[in-house]
Amino acid sequence: MLDFALKMSRRKQMQLLLNVAKCGNAKTTPSQRNNASVAGAIPLDALDTGVSTQEKNIPFEQMPGPKGFPLLGTIPYHFPGGKFHGLQHNEVTDMCQKEYGTIYKETILPGFTLVHLFDPNDIETVFRADGKYPMREAFHTLAHFNKKFNNNTQGLLTSKKCFDQRLYQLICLNNQLYQMISCQDYISYEIRWCGIAVVCFNKRLGALQNHAPDSEAARFIDAVDIVMDVSQKEFKQLPWYRLFNTPTFKRLAKAQYIIRQLAVKYSQKALEDVQKRLDAGEDVTGEQGDLIPYLMSKTELTEDQVLTVISELILAGVDTTGHHLAFTLYLLALNKDKQDILYKEINENIPHNDQPTENEVSSLSYLKAVLKESHRVLPVAPGNIRKTVKDLVLSGYTIPAGVSVAIHTNWVGKQETYFKDSHKFKPERWLRINGSSTNSHPFAYLPFGFGPRSCIGKRFAEQESTLALIKILKNFHIDYVGEDLKIECSITNTPIIIRKQ
Numbered sequence: 001m002l003d004f005a006l007k008m009s010r011r012k013q014m015q016l017l018l019n020v021a022k023c024g025n026a027k028t029t030p031s032q033r034n035n036a037s038v039a040g041a042i043p044l045d046a047l048d049t050g051v052s053t054q055e056k057n058i059p060f061e062q063m064p065g066p067k068g069f070p071l072l073g074t075i076p077y078h079f080p081g082g083k084f085h086g087l088q089h090n091e092v093t094d095m096c097q098k099e100y101g102t103i104y105k106e107t108i109l110p111g112f113t114l115v116h117l118f119d120p121n122d123i124e125t126v127f128r129a130d131g132k133y134p135m136r137e138a139f140h141t142l143a144h145f146n147k148k149f150n151n152n153t154q155g156l157l158t159s160k161k162c163f164d165q166r167l168y169q170l171i172c173l174n175n176q177l178y179q180m181i182s183c184q185d186y187i188s189y190e191i192r193w194c195g196i197a198v199v200c201f202n203k204r205l206g207a208l209q210n211h212a213p214d215s216e217a218a219r220f221i222d223a224v225d226i227v228m229d230v231s232q233k234e235f236k237q238l239p240w241y242r243l244f245n246t247p248t249f250k251r252l253a254k255a256q257y258i259i260r261q262l263a264v265k266y267s268q269k270a271l272e273d274v275q276k277r278l279d280a281g282e283d284v285t286g287e288q289g290d291l292i293p294y295l296m297s298k299t300e301l302t303e304d305q306v307l308t309v310i311s312e313l314i315l316a317g318v319d320t321t322g323h324h325l326a327f328t329l330y331l332l333a334l335n336k337d338k339q340d341i342l343y344k345e346i347n348e349n350i351p352h353n354d355q356p357t358e359n360e361v362s363s364l365s366y367l368k369a370v371l372k373e374s375h376r377v378l379p380v381a382p383g384n385i386r387k388t389v390k391d392l393v394l395s396g397y398t399i400p401a402g403v404s405v406a407i408h409t410n411w412v413g414k415q416e417t418y419f420k421d422s423h424k425f426k427p428e429r430w431l432r433i434n435g436s437s438t439n440s441h442p443f444a445y446l447p448f449g450f451g452p453r454s455c456i457g458k459r460f461a462e463q464e465s466t467l468a469l470i471k472i473l474k475n476f477h478i479d480y481v482g483e484d485l486k487i488e489c490s491i492t493n494t495p496i497i498i499r500k501q
């Protein structure tokens, strides 16, 4: 849980330490999960399946980058005394980008080379060549846990491939689920501080009401923190966990066990509730947010797979939305003129204090622009990863199939070339004025990734942030009374906000 020091006055004279609980959720299917969010989204059917047409063919070996140690790769640079020691991921990539340019490679461990991309043309080439079944390698330690203790059942986050038939079926189904979840009348819900539980279990966990250290919500949130922490360190440590149950691996396993227990407990409850409704003669169609029964009955997924998918959804959905909301509130607190415009828009379009209707919400173009700009200025996801499925030419270098690439859209989002006044918080850049809007490269801004493996939680996350902002702005004026914002760059960019004494 994040302590966010905000002073809220105008509408309600009060100063509070707002606990922006970690929220999250959501879903979609491959074809609809094309979400280039810059105006003029890129249709998936525009995806090229051919090899890049860029010209030069410089051999891969000649690509610059930090030279690794024999048998150990670049990991020792993170050890005490090493040149990356104590630096966060973004600081390391910034440093290397300055030294090597907009494309460089590093062999993190023998057999695992990562190419770093900073040019939107290269990013476009990679995504367009992704095809129907994009590959991604991430969350290695969690994947190892699943291999060892979970019958090798991987979920959406941990699965490398997208072509496991049943998993792919799930991903396709996500389209339906996505529709189902996002078309529900979320407007009629109160803002869910632990929204992911609503998505997965049709139930609130009560994180806001009870966040005592021994509460279920607090234990769950701590467990998520641990899994995220261990996962981000895996690029900095030798993977001894593959050979032994190291203390770090045991820590992850314990945390994952808590998440899993929660998934089992509430999945069971969700199924019992559905049974009761069926017994009472109710028609259970899946329209009421019954994700688990829906997955169990409409897919060929095993129970293990459903639980793994649910565990990963809650893992991915907890931090992300909460951080995005915290960043947005922070930016609005710092930019009072923008806060005032937003306040005016909300009050003009939603003059009452009842739950807003879908139409009212969709009329809030400035609010949408605020959320977009917040993703650009203070993005939650540090970037994307893909594994090339075919040989590509990127910035003139030949990249063989099977190499992982790190896509640094966050860096691109800060460049003047693509975003004028890039250091400024300017929601206006996203507004369509006279039919046109910002003219940046369409692959310069992808906060939720791109294509069939883009964020399944995008729509839900957007809805949740929208409703939260409406509710907060209608009631409070936001001031920031904390120390200067610090960001911890881990699997997500986490705001570290310390209240001034």
Ligand code: HEM
Binding pocket: 023, 024, 025, 026, 027, 136, 156, 157, 171, 196, 312, 313, 314, 316, 317, 318, 320, 321, 324, 380, 381, 383, 384, 385, 446, 447, 448, 449, 450, 451, 452, 453, 454, 455, 456, 457, 458, 460, 461
């Ligand atoms: C502000 C909120 C969020 C941001 C910025 C965000 C961002 C991202 C990004 C960048 C990716 C990688 C996409 C790619 O590789 O192309 C991703 C994947 C994913 N996200 Fe989110 N996310 C958010 C909220 C959520 C929520 C609420 C959930 C839970 C329902 C969620 C679940 C997932 C899952 C399961 C994946 C992996 C999808 C796959 O590989 O098929 N995310 N997200």
